Amino acid sequence: MAKSLPLPVLAFLLFLSFAPGTAKAQSPESKKAVQIPLAKALKDVGKAYDTKFVYEKSLLEGKTTSYELGEIKGKKIEDVLKSILYPKGLLFLYIKQNYYTIVSKDRLEPEYKTADGGSSNTPLQNISTLYSTSSQTKPLASQNIKEHLVNGQVKNNNGEPIEGVSIVIERSSIGTMTNKNGRYSINNVIDNDVLVFSFVGFETQKIPVEGRASIDVVLHETNTGLNEVVVIGYGTQKKINLTGAVDVVSGDELQNRPAPTVSQLMQGVSPNLNIQMSNHGGEPGSASSWNLRGLGSIAGSSTPLILVDGVESTVDDLDPENIESISVLKDASASAIYGSRAPFGVVLITTKRGTKNKGTKIQYNDNFSWASPIRFPRMTDALTWAVATNQSFANSRLAPYYPDEQIQRIKDYAAGTLKAEYDVNNAPTSVWKGRAIGNANYDWPSLMLRKNSLSQKHNISLTGGDNNTQYYVSAGFYDQGGLYTYGNDSYKRYNILANLNSKVNNWLSFDFGTKYAQTQTNYPMGIVGTTRDYNFTSIFQFGPMMPKYNANGTLQNPILVAMKGSGRDVTANNDLWLRIGTTIEPVKGWKTNVTYNYNIGSTSNNKNPIPIPIELGTGQMANVGFANSGSVEGMGNWNYYIFNGFSSYEKTINGHFFKIMAGYEQELSNSKNLSGSRMNLISDKVPSINSATGASTLGSSADHWATEAVFGRINYNFKEKYLLEFSGRYNGSSRFAPDSRWGFFPSVSAGYNISKESFWQPVKSYVNNLKIRASYGSLGNQNVANYLYLSTVPVSSNLNYIIDNVRPIYAQVPAIISSTLTWETVTTTNLGLDAMFLDNRLGLTFDLYDRKTTNMFGPSQNLPAVLGTGAPYENNATLGTKGFELSLAWQDQISTNVSYNVKLNLGNNKTTILKYNNVNGQIDNWYVGKTYGDVWGLVSDGLIQTDGEKMADQSYYYSKWGPGDMKYKDLNGDGKINPGNRTLTDHGDLKIIANTQPKYNVGLSAGVNWRGFSINMFWQGVLKRDFVPSIYANAFYGFSGQGGAQTEMYKNGTMLDYWRPSNETNIFGPNTDAYFPKPYANTEYQKNIQTQSRFVVNAAYMRLKNLQVGYTIPTRLAKKAAMSNARVYASVENLLTITKLPKTLDPETAFASDYNYGGLNNLAFIYPLARRVSFGLNITF
């Protein structure tokens, strides 16, 4: 930073085109060794090298040169310029690619004269800054048409004067520039003129004079990308000098989207960063799982390390408004510095800080949104449902589930001739019976969820600071309403963030931060004995014929009654982070940072089970709640600290840049939980353990772990052309046995900025920048459970059995220990390329990687079940993931008023098992060569149409087969359909039929700005993925075959497309060319829905995650309301989904809910995603 202070580069920003008359004044016919004006010579040189020069007109006036154009062939531009300019006492300074500024020799400060006689290659130093405001003098009272003088000062974001800024009167193109103190004066200005302030590397500003005589301006730097400073592990680095695979997402890209959480915002933003919903689906406050570059470990976790301001914390507790930038460190070289904490990459989130000398700025943002469920199944009419169900019962040769008498009632009710929703003479006699004997016609899903659920988001921030102290303070509130019609559900989040940076003197500064989040979720408890998620399953188990009301008008549907009347499940989390850090720089270039972060948090959960009376159709009362009221409470608290200190020294000697960093870190985590319950409340209104009188339970848990590490990094580059980096970490974790606790994880990487080479000049105007990178390194994975190396006897309380009138504590058998367990080692090779084309309008980043996890945790062996437990983990497997990431961005300004941008992210990866202890080659386990996500299954061969049709013997699956049943292909030609031994050598008629991993993950954003208007859209998708529904997925098959009457018929579903004989006389008629086989009401159905090729569904999708239209109110209007900036916008989340899935399935919730992929419920229903229409406002004062 010190280096960039009085920036001595005197760059004059007068492009040749801004110097009218300069070229015209010279004779274009000048030939041969005659003296030609210097300006003309420069113009020719400029043409030849596609280079522009900036200078003060007067500097060249009267100067001539005899240099000939013909002489420059084959020479470097620097040499040409030297020979033209040096003799005239002029110097040239490199500003950026293809831009030079020409100055008088004596205007350079001595220390910046370089050794080779004057040419300085020192680039302009960009400083990452945040905000600027213009301080301006008041306009004069009356406008004056008379030309007058305007003067003032131009500074950068840090309040430092900038020399060489061009100031041009827009009307006349007359200009001047600032002097060493950033001061300027310009004559011939009239009152309604507009002054254009421009300087290379800074954003151009147009300022109306409005009669003022003095105008001070602050210019802010442009992010041309290359000079951008990127946050990396324990430090920052210029993007151009990066050798690792790092993707940067700026806060701007995330702004103004009403998505509630950082996870939802980040989905699709960075290639190969896959964020998927949890098995709670779209429920307010539900978490997401993050994965970077695919599966890394099959036993341990393979989520990336997510650090907020350097510490690991819950990402969804963060208010997205507070994010300054996000760096995604993907390869080993970028994340090796985190050692065993970050085997699968790091996501570094930096929060906003105050800016220097900006005065105080207040910003207020809000957003109101209305959510409605998308792709949530809707039930068919009751008759369709009943007839289909009965057909499955008939196929099973069982009596009809809905007798004729009831079918008649269903018809009469639908025709309006019957008003009662059930037979009053045979009223439902139990809570659940209505679904079997009712005759109503309701679409329960649409009654369960509402269509317009309001959410709101507010954030106010205060930022500012002077040269020594800067602050950023922000408070946010988010209130997400749930979709339940009965029994509200909600998620609330309160955020406070304060960052303070203070410089005590030249060598000492402090950094303080506080971050507090409170989140609250409030849900109705589930029906007794289940979780709330089961409400979805239950509601779908009702047929449309389930009565909603009793004859006397009271509510009969037990789920609605239970959701409406149930006790609440309320969770509140408090998370407070405190940071104090100091930076000491006693000697220039030697910096030491010491930071201590302390986190204290607590969580509390209260549930109050209560009886929920419900009236049966018979008038009898029943209970869909608990037997007794009570209070179930859980409290947890944790504290965590992370301490680190690191010291770095950097120096440049003759273009050789060195930086050495070494550091130490330790972290310690403690957590404790206490839970208890007591039944029989004195008053239902006061649910607490204290005010209950019945039996009680009590339990607790506690946990702690620690890590310790030393780490270091060496950077070297030569003139930013050749880049080299080593880093490593020696890491210890309490999770492993003392002998296998420590591991060393090194990495090396290199980069080559080819475009900085002189031989690149000829193509430089097309390929403005090109860098190739390579890295190799290894990291550890300590993301396993604690204490796996210790044999412990698990002790639990509340045995689920009463002995001697109590539920005693009980102990269980210890797991077989893994005494030698140590790190998984994750080795990544990465090749990357960064390029900019066509005046930096087109940017390309491409990375190829090969990641191997060796010593991976795997069961010691595939052991016979007589062992009686799972085999313990050992470090004995190997897994490899290969993939690529491509990021392509185009931005352009068509005219001063219209600009647009398009950005495409594409990532793909494939994971293969390279070593695994599965000697028998069992295909249901991992085996060498298995691609993660592969599914083995039978190959379908159409439906049987006639009795006795020629087909293989399928008796392995069922004894009887007939028309409408599935035929399978006899792949091994033995005349029998079976799965063999389910081994690689004997897998019968099975083959790999699908891969369920998401492939080709895409993010696509595009935006257009026109004057104050902007339109932006963001698409996210998966271009290739197979969905293999589990046999429980009724939203797909319609018939469960699980016994009972779990038939489910949905509008827009494919389930009615099942086989019916050619002589079918029911309301559906024949359907021999069906997609689904003949349904059965019992487990016989499973013979037809064995995992097979026919029921592999294409789950690829593209989803318009966000579409937004915004308008920035013109500054002059905003100012009238004392605002410096004001923007309004309207936005829609999840507006459009393109997929081939049946409309009853959502490409995201299908996987989150399905049993095969970790879903909670058998029937694969889940809280749906929401379409969210919102309106928002950003105001800055």
Next chain:
Amino acid sequence: MSAAFFSILFLLNSCQKELLNKIPLDQVSSNVFFLQPSDMQIYMNQFYNDAVFPVQYGSITANPYDGSQDDFNSDNEVNANQIDPRLKGDRTVQDAGNWDFSNVRKINYFFDNYKKCTAPFASYQQYVGEAHFFRALIYFKLLKRFGDVPWITTELQTNSEQLYETRTARNIVTDHILLELDSAAMYLTDNRNGGASRIYKGMALALQTRVALYEGTWEKYHAGDPFAVANAQPEKYFKKVVEAASAMMTSGHFQIYNTGNPSSDYNGLFTLRDYTSTTEVLFWKKFSTALGINNQRNYKLEYPFGSSLTKGLADSYLCTDGKPISVSPLFQGYMNITEEMKNRDPRFNQTIFAPANAWKISGNDVQTWNDVYSKLNTASNYYALTGYVQLKGYDPLLIYHSTNFEEDPVIHFRYAEVLLNFAEAKAELGTITQSDIDNSIGLLRARVGMPSITLGSIPNDPDWHFPDLSPIVNEIRRERRVELATEGFRWDDIARWAAADELIVGKRPKGFKGSQIAGTAFPNDANGFLDPFQTALPNGYQFKINRDYLDPIPVDQIVLNDKLTQNPGW
């Protein structure tokens, strides 16, 4: 650089060594466990659960997928929504259940470690006894499902050779089980302690009679079929039954529940609210809504909900003269169920509903079963395919009805079974005497006011299922079916008697006369009896007698250990 790392590390490691030593805060290290008797107690607590204790009564509340828990998997019961796949002959090797040895591991861990305790043996012998009891119970369950199973008595490790050994022959396994129970009986307390407490000696003996009878009859009746045992010694096991049962019968601790009301005492036993002082109930499960352990038996039995009992069971009930309906002049025919029940063993009407039975009692308001009877088979909650609806275990008092929150206790083991085991073993031995009968079956008959069996003058029943066997064996088997109806014993009995060829194959369950009810959802046979599976089972059950007596071993286990052999027929 790494040299620098290491040197810094050396410094740190010497002063910060404790930082990374983090031992569990809420788990007990296994090397300090089992040092005191209370550790053994809490370790044994884990075995008190519904999976280890097959709930022998109250099938409707328990896991319906475990075939041992009600009579659905036998010729006693049918369901409107499904037909038992084993009886139907539809099982495939895919349906094989778990070859689950996790409980074996749990119990063996105890035996490997409890000797660490230095306290006097007497202070913990109870828990050693429980461990022997549970090892027997766990293995008995495996034995019933798979026959030969590897007998493992220590905690296996990943490199144990025993992982790859052959199955132990079933009779050896049985011998081990019986020895375990001998040890259990030796160490366990003699005190029943209310029956909802810990395992005690009587339980070990009762289980011993069950196991020994199972193996004895299996060896005897499967002789010559694919499930035959080499060196079969059925008599050895019958003698063990007699020995264990006699110990219980002479202990004086146990008594058949009998308050002198033949018309209600039998079902009265199952509807008692507490068995603390009812010694016929050897062991029972207590429910408490306050403690969150709930039952819902009355709620489930209030309507048939598709479940019903078979004509085969109904016809087993003798007439009050002690004669079967085939010969007794007292039998009133099948015109309707009220007629059918006239002059019959009172257990008939204490097991199956008749229109006059109380259905719902709320205060002075009494509804009768007639309300249900008149609607049978008209709507799905009134579906009772056979018309015979279970009453046994049902309490019409509405205050005890609730969806999820009943506290009706459930009987795990009862003394009546021991007496039946005793009589059957004696009969199989051919040594049964009149006094043996009087001391066993006689007590059960006395409770319901039925005449006892008189050896030597057993009336000949042309409908005996096992005409090749002696009349006393036939009558004891009948008694067992009647007394233990709906308690989950029937499938085990059929299996050990190898009786599927007589009772299941080609048979179709029937019901009462269809003409007596209004509902016509199900067809009648030529004689007018409900024949609900006329289309579903045109040729009756297709149980495969050379296969379906045992479960298949999962294929993947045979791949992992090629010494494992598949069970016959699979």
